[in-house]
Amino acid sequence: MAARSLSSSRARTADTSGSPAKTTRGKKAESKSVTKRTKKENENEISTPVKRGKSPAHAKSPEKVVKNNNTPAKVKTVVKKQDDESPEPVKSRQSIRPVSRPPVVVDKPHTIAKVSPLGADHDGTSRCKSFFQRLWAGLVLFSIFCGGIHLGHTVLIPAVFAIQFMMYKEMVDLSYSHLLQENEKQFIPLFRPQNWFWFIVASFYSYSRILEQYTQIQVPHYLFISVSLFFLGFVGFVLTLRSDIYQLQFANLAWTFLSILLFIIIETAVTASVMFEGLIWLVLPAILVMTNDTWAYIWGVLFGRHSLIQLSVKKTWEGFIGALISTPIQGWLMTRYMVPHAILICKQTKFFTFDHPQCISNPLYQLSPVQLPFTIPLLGWDHVLVAPMMYHAIYLSIFASIVAPFGGFFASGFKRAYAIKDFGTLIPGHGGFVDRMDCQLIMGIFVFAYYYTFIQPEQFGNAVVNQQNALSFYSSLDQAGKAAFKQLL
Numbered sequence: 001m002a003a004r005s006l007s008s009s010r011a012r013t014a015d016t017s018g019s020p021a022k023t024t025r026g027k028k029a030e031s032k033s034v035t036k037r038t039k040k041e042n043e044n045e046i047s048t049p050v051k052r053g054k055s056p057a058h059a060k061s062p063e064k065v066v067k068n069n070n071t072p073a074k075v076k077t078v079v080k081k082q083d084d085e086s087p088e089p090v091k092s093r094q095s096i097r098p099v100s101r102p103p104v105v106v107d108k109p110h111t112i113a114k115v116s117p118l119g120a121d122h123d124g125t126s127r128c129k130s131f132f133q134r135l136w137a138g139l140v141l142f143s144i145f146c147g148g149i150h151l152g153h154t155v156l157i158p159a160v161f162a163i164q165f166m167m168y169k170e171m172v173d174l175s176y177s178h179l180l181q182e183n184e185k186q187f188i189p190l191f192r193p194q195n196w197f198w199f200i201v202a203s204f205y206s207y208s209r210i211l212e213q214y215t216q217i218q219v220p221h222y223l224f225i226s227v228s229l230f231f232l233g234f235v236g237f238v239l240t241l242r243s244d245i246y247q248l249q250f251a252n253l254a255w256t257f258l259s260i261l262l263f264i265i266i267e268t269a270v271t272a273s274v275m276f277e278g279l280i281w282l283v284l285p286a287i288l289v290m291t292n293d294t295w296a297y298i299w300g301v302l303f304g305r306h307s308l309i310q311l312s313v314k315k316t317w318e319g320f321i322g323a324l325i326s327t328p329i330q331g332w333l334m335t336r337y338m339v340p341h342a343i344l345i346c347k348q349t350k351f352f353t354f355d356h357p358q359c360i361s362n363p364l365y366q367l368s369p370v371q372l373p374f375t376i377p378l379l380g381w382d383h384v385l386v387a388p389m390m391y392h393a394i395y396l397s398i399f400a401s402i403v404a405p406f407g408g409f410f411a412s413g414f415k416r417a418y419a420i421k422d423f424g425t426l427i428p429g430h431g432g433f434v435d436r437m438d439c440q441l442i443m444g445i446f447v448f449a450y451y452y453t454f455i456q457p458e459q460f461g462n463a464v465v466n467q468q469n470a471l472s473f474y475s476s477l478d479q480a481g482k483a484a485f486k487q488l489l
Contacts, residue, residue: 137428138290141436145286149279152356153348156282160271161203164263166433168199170423171259175252178418190240194233195256201229202260206268214276215351267441270448277451280335280344280365284393285447288331288400289439295323295330296405311412315405324401331397335390339365364388364455392455399446400439407442411435 148155172195208222241249274281296315299322308315338344339361346359367385375382411434415421424432 133428134430137430141427142290149283149343152343152354153275153350154352154354156275156279157207157272157351160268160275161207163433163437164203164267165199166424166426167263167267167437168259170432170434171255171263172196174418174420174423175255178420190236191252194237194240195252197233197236198256198260199264201226201233202264203268204229206264207272210268210272210276211351214272215349217351262441266445270444274444274447274451276348277456278345278347280338280389281447281451283344284331284335284338285396285400285443286440287334288327288393288397289404289443291330292323292327292397292400292404293408293439295326296320299323299326309409311409311416315409320401320405324398327401328394328397331393331400332390335387335393336367336385339367339387339389392450396447396450400443403446404439404443407439411438 148159172192176191205222205226208219208226211217212219212222237249237253271282296319298319300314300316300319303318303322304316306317307313308317308320342358342361343356345361345365346357348357350357365387367387369383370386371383372381411423415423422431423434426432427436430436
């Protein structure tokens with residue numbers, strides 16, 4: 001019995017393990033069938049092709065292979081190998097959700113806005129609307145300017161002060177809105193009072209000096225009073241310093257002094273000084289700047305193709321060159337018709353008066369005939385009337401065409417630094433007073449230096465000659481003549 005059972009167990013063992021090749025082929029066939037089924041099922045679920053690794057093909061869907069009871073050990077091995085070498089199976093397209101990611105900011109190099117054939121990056125409708133808005137606002141300002149010239153220094157000096165006040169106010173408002181954060185404005189003690197205190201002190205000193213130098217009005221001890229007020233403000237500023245906002249307070253002080261230096265000290269000195277020497281030194285440079293801007297706009301509209309500078313894409317080389325040619329011609333012609341008027345060429349020594357000053361014309365403004373090399377056809381002119389002031393007008397026109405526009409470019413860069421369109425909104429189509437006076441400030445400084453370098457010494461020499469002639473004439477008179485001459489003086 002024992003031998004029979006042993007032989008039967010051996011027979012069963014031979015049946016199960018005696019044909020290893022047959023058993024291996026059967027298992028491979030089964031694994032292939034499983035792999036085909038999983039492939040078909042995965043193709044139905046996965047619509048996006050995926051690059052496979054070195055893992056066996058039946059490792060694509062380990063969950064379904066696990067259900068096969070014939071090869072559990074190999075399935076486990078395949079799953080482990082897939083985790084190590086193969087990527088994770090991709091889900092179906094329906095189950096994929098878009099992932100919200102923050103936008104990527106790419107730093108691009110600064111480029112100039114594309115300039116249209118009209119010379120700017122605006123369409124025709126907005127350009128036309130802007131042109132007429134600027135036109136009527138400019139005409140209103142020019143009318144007020146002409147009225148102030150007719151009324152004289154009594155109106156022009158307060159007008160200059162009002163312009164300086166508005167320019168300084170725009171700068172203070174800009175510092176208050178952009179230099180400080182919202183939570184910092186309430187922590188700086190006496191922020192606005194200190195700004196306006198420095199403005200009052202600078203204005204008092206500037207206008208007291210101008211009135212004492214060019215008129216009969218005397219402000220007693222104005223220099224000592226101005227210095228005393230300056231030190232009072234200085235001590236007050238130091239007393240208000242706080243340890244947590246030192247930087248903000250000193251930044252505000254620097255901003256204030258810069259604004260005062262530009263719009264009060266320099267502007268008053270250059271404008272009022274040349275104004276009392278003759279209104280032509282105020283009117284002519286101001287009109288040259290305005291006409292140069294107008295000519296640059298016209299030539300830019302007609303022929304503008306190439307942008308001039310990145311700070312102002314509306315400016316073109318064609319407009320710049322056209323204005324450089326047109327402005328001196330217009331300055332020459334305007335001066336020809338300005339010099340005969342006494343209100344423009346005579347000095348003013350009185351302030352509270354609306355009377356126009358009267359004087360003997362200086363040789364600088366006297367017209368004299370100049371022979372032409374040929375006769376102008378149709379007009380029949382063989383000579384023209386020219387005053388020496390007309391040659392000076394050419395130099396002023398060239399400066400107004402080349403250098404003065406950079407005052408506008410400087411203001412444009414300032415506005416871009418603080419991401420603002422204009423310094424103010426009081427003047428429709430033009431912005432604020434700083435937007436309109438940026439080029440005038442540069443022009444005024446040049447006129448001041450030009451006048452006291454090339455014009456005043458010449459007049460001083462003529463005055464010395466006249467005094468010597470008067471003394472020689474006085475010495476030749478008898479006693480009665482000398483007494484009468486003294487009464488005339």
